[in-house]
Amino acid sequence: DTAVSQTPKYLVTQMGNDKSIKCEQNLGHDTMYWYKQDSKKFLKIMFSYNNKELIINETVPNRFSPKSPDKAHLNLHINSLELGDSAVYFCASSHRGRVNTEAFFGQGTRLTVV
């Protein structure tokens, strides 16, 4: 049983297209995140949602729009894709503000914009 699952695993698309990545967690966590890992492998926060409410939006272009229909799901929609959006996107979940709760990550979505 996968704790944090995201789909698709690979996504190849043309510039200008709109695409979505889905994420689901079955851990009962109250907080979910999207991270971007660039070509230099650095992981940077994009969004953080707590109980379906946006709490972090880290200077991400408006073309990126997260949606959390419930605590277990956080989807990422990207409009008008650009070459620079090519990266690996990771979804994660945890319990906000708890010292003893690990964060779990999905396997990543490798987005390639051509």
Next chain:
Amino acid sequence: KQEVTQIPAALSVPEGENLVLNCSFTDSAIYNLQWFRQDPGKGLTSLLLIQSSQREQTSGRLNASLDKSSGRSTLYIAASQPGDSATYLCAVDAGNMLTFGGGTRLMVKP
């Protein structure tokens, strides 16, 4: 703003060596610190979590320490094996998000 630094960026050792990976952070107001492993093309696997009030955690050949006041953590790997080759990431949780270091790319040669 929290900043996390990992040293060294890359490390190559012969099999069997004990090694230490370093992580430093600028803001000591954290809930916990996690060490992750990432294999090429794969996701992140949690190795150890140290709560803010703890000094160390152990799992098998791995031992992680935390000195919150000085903003430092170390990951000690005993008797390294080729299968330990991966990128090791530390991340601090300040409540709203995890902030990651740049990682240490470890290569253990047979």
